[in-house]
Amino acid sequence: MATPPNNPPLLEVKNLRVEFPTRRGTLLAVDDVSFDIAPGEVLGVVGESGAGKSLTGNAIIGLLEPPGRIAGGEIRLEGRRIDNLPYEEMRKVRGARIGAIFQDPLTSLNPLYSVGHQLVETIQTHLPLSAAEARTRALDLLKEVGIPGAETRIDHYPHQFSGGMRQRVVIALALCAGPRLIVADEPTTALDVSIQAQIIALLKRLCREHGTAVMLVTHDMGVIAETADRVAVMYAGRIAEIGPVRDVVKHAKHPYTKGLMGSIPSLGVRTERLTQIDGAMPRLTEIPQGCAFNPRCTARGSRCLVERPDLMAAGTTRAACWLHDRGGIGAPVVKETADA
Amino acid sequence: MAARSALSGWLHRAADSDVWWSFKSSPMTVAAAVATFLIVAVAFLSPVLAPHTPFDPATLSLTDGLKPPAMLSADGDWAFPLGTDDQGRDILSSIMYGTRLSLVVGLASVVVAMTLGITLGLLSGYLGGAVDALIMRVADVQLTFPAILVALLIDGIVRGIISVKRHDEIAIYVIVGAIGLSFWVQYARTVRGSVMVEKNKEYVQAARVIGLSPLLIMVRHVLPNVTGPVLVIATINLGLAIITEATLSFLGVGLPSTEPSLGTLIRLGNEVLQSGDWWITVFPGVTLAALVLAVNLLGDWLRDALNPKLR
Amino acid sequence: MPDGSGTQFVRIAGLKRYFDVSAPWLVRMIERRPRQIVQAVDGIDIEIAKGETFSLVGESGCGKSTVARLVVGLYPPTAGTIEFDGNDMAGRHSRADMAALRRRMQMIFQDPYASLNPRWRVFDIIAEPIRAFGLSKDKADLQKRVEDLLRQVRLTPADGRKFPHEFSGGQRQRVSIARALASQPEFLVCDEPTSALDVSVQAQILNLMVDLQRRFGLTYLFISHNLAVVYHISTRVGVMYLGRLVEVAPTETLFTRPKHPYTRMLLDTIPDLDMTGRQRSPVAGEVPSPINPPSGCTFHPRCPFANDRCKAERPKALSIEGGTVACHAIEEGRLPVEERTYVANS
């Protein structure tokens, strides 16, 4: 689903930095991240656990948990800066313009109230509707997210729903006020593959029909391949590569993305061993100088050890890797093989 | 081995942890810790530090009776900085000895309550079923009685069984037992809750796959993981136990007045409060309040610091 | 691949496990509610040959983990037998014999965060089975064994002094594997060992498991809902639905010539990584509750090929193409075998 290139972006993130002041110094967990999302577009965000995907998402919806804070950069929604809004105002934006979906549906639902009650309450805080109108809208939403028998289900409590249906209720909650942007953090990880397919179909339909933009954080490459228009690959708090989904998945330019895509077991060929990237992502306190991926990179050169690459054009995608710079990587540095 | 490694592990992490850091960065907590330490140290060193031996009749003289505090009144005698009671006992020394006694009773009854509560809680949580139902129903019933009432009841029963004279000798055991018995429920419930969470964690199942006995699993695996919340309750309970003992003594069913605890001192002082000799009761009262406040502050901090982090 | 004739290493026959999830007796009497029994595992036969990897797949709640737990003895079975290398696990064994049997089978758990005691050092965690089974002669020997194990899972001996929270998810899962290997088992039950990990770490762990299998001739019972992972690692695959095995087949056959209607639906849910435009169709309908499973073939409410016989009669396992299928339509020959091909990713 290609988006017209001249569409103004719905969400712009520029040079975002998120840091945690701790007693051992300040940890930079999201380091100079920039991207944008057009209306109706799905941006997938992938990367190793701890790469900063959730923090980026939470920064956008204004729900960073203290002591985490935005230390730099700006976030604009439909041209308006939202990263420096006071809490109350941000809360309104979050309900009305941005919807959030988290991994565990139970954290977003109150077990003590019926699903309908929670929907009506959310609708009424954001839209000037009477209780009866709000209930009608809640019912429509439940039908829209595909809850069978919505008329009776609306008065049930969260625990009476299956995991997949609960997640659909959470999506309905996020959609209450007709948001322009949905930030979905691992919305399908807790779900079964079959239910996962239903949720993805739902998200795609929303983009198509309402022009909603979606930031989809997940480490399930299958979900990304099916849903996203573009993908951002994060590594150690930075974007390693970003580009159209097909190009990133099939023709990755950054060595980390290549390794990541190669690690996915695929049907059709049974190999003895899967491709793997040796080693582990560095802790935030031990990020090496130069390119953060250099201790694990098989292609690294002397320049990689001292100079940090920024995103640069690499064919059809943009990658943060000196291999794609005219200056090159410098003299090759053989990776010591002892680490694992 | 496992127990030792668990302990050293805990120490290692404690020294390196956010808990120590949060301790250092909270002046209130540091002050409470210093105050607790001072009170405890002075109390236990009272035989060395106290200027008088207030319970030795040989050293008492009635002529010293009812002297006001020297620091506040010209009538006072600097040999008795906080004054004396009607028997001529030095209030300062009485407080030091009394605090020691109160602390001993408090600590001992916390240990009793903890042992009982942890054991029953572990059994209840790990075995579940009928054992759990029984223990928890008993706990529910007990919770509907205030701790004081339980202690009064036990003390009453013991008094009914043995003579008054013998009662004075074993009073301290009775009171420790009574307070201990009235506080176990909280430990049992907390431990049971934690055990029910922990026992379904996969590390416990891994131990079962190896074939360890339930007892070993409880002691080696589950117990170290429930110490956090228990420790917190213990600090809060220490204060409560001291107050309960004081209340019981105040009601006259606690320790004999020949060996006054802080609570007894307050009661004795209270009887003569009408005649204007306020110092006999106010100074022990202030000490008790300070001790309880300091320990509670420590407990509160510990609860906040331990809860989300040491995981 | 098993030849079917030789002795099977692990033999599971008629295995059932029911859970009583009724309300307490008093509540039940007052509110006049019936007893509620979950038929988590309802009659399963599996044979696993030495050195093979047998995988179980199926939707959430179909009873995969329950089978794993039954096999390692975490739950006693309601009915049926589990034989391990010719020994009936439920039979009368002396303590020593039982310990000897337990030593030979171990389990790797799903959650690398919950499966290691947070208060223990990694050294003690790995040493625990060695100590429990009395496998080391002295301290030096124990030290050496643990260090060897750490190296086998590609950690360093120095890591033994650390606590679990100092490791990443993938590294913790290695510690878990090292602990499982510590008693030198021959059979490993792995319940979703990589589901909590991301793909690059998953590849590391799967490669490690394959290496270890080759090195020590291990036999695996592997559980996962990720069909691509299962395709990659297994010799044979069993498909579970509501506590029953509906199809067992050699891996290649199962993926290219699926027979049971449920297997076909399950294969349709595999995400399309190659973006060939293949439509992913969700399995229709909600999963029925295992408390009141449908009569006859439990799949009939969701099955496009169901007829009256399916509603009444439970299908028997039918041997075909080196595997078994339990479906009336296949037996009656009214459902032709379907060929599938997959394009390799890149």
Ligand SMILES: Nc1ncnc2c1ncn2[C@@H]1O[C@H](COP(=O)(O)OP(=O)(O)OP(=O)(O)O)[C@@H](O)[C@H]1O
């Ligand atoms: N409260 C905190 N204090 C210190 N560091 C934190 C805190 N919260 C998160 N971090 C660190 O920030 C980094 C990014 O975390 P984030 O949750 O964004 O990762 P992620 O990419 O979403 O990973 P996952 O796939 O595991 O969800 C991690 O290294 C994490 O350790």
Ligand SMILES: Nc1ncnc2c1ncn2[C@@H]1O[C@H](COP(=O)(O)OP(=O)(O)OP(=O)(O)O)[C@@H](O)[C@H]1O
């Ligand atoms: N201890 C238990 N008590 C009661 N019911 C249980 C128990 N363990 C499992 N069940 C039930 O048995 C059924 C099978 O559960 P099981 O955990 O084996 O499923 P699974 O296939 O492993 O699913 P998943 O993929 O979600 O892990 C479920 O309906 C579950 O609710």
Ligand code: SF4
């Ligand atoms: S910049 Fe150098 S080290 Fe980093 S990914 Fe590119 S080649 Fe590898």
Ligand code: SF4
């Ligand atoms: S037995 Fe009948 S209902 Fe069951 S899978 Fe086969 S055709 Fe479908």
Ligand SMILES: [Mg+2]
């Ligand atoms: Mg995350």
Ligand SMILES: [Mg+2]
């Ligand atoms: Mg399971």
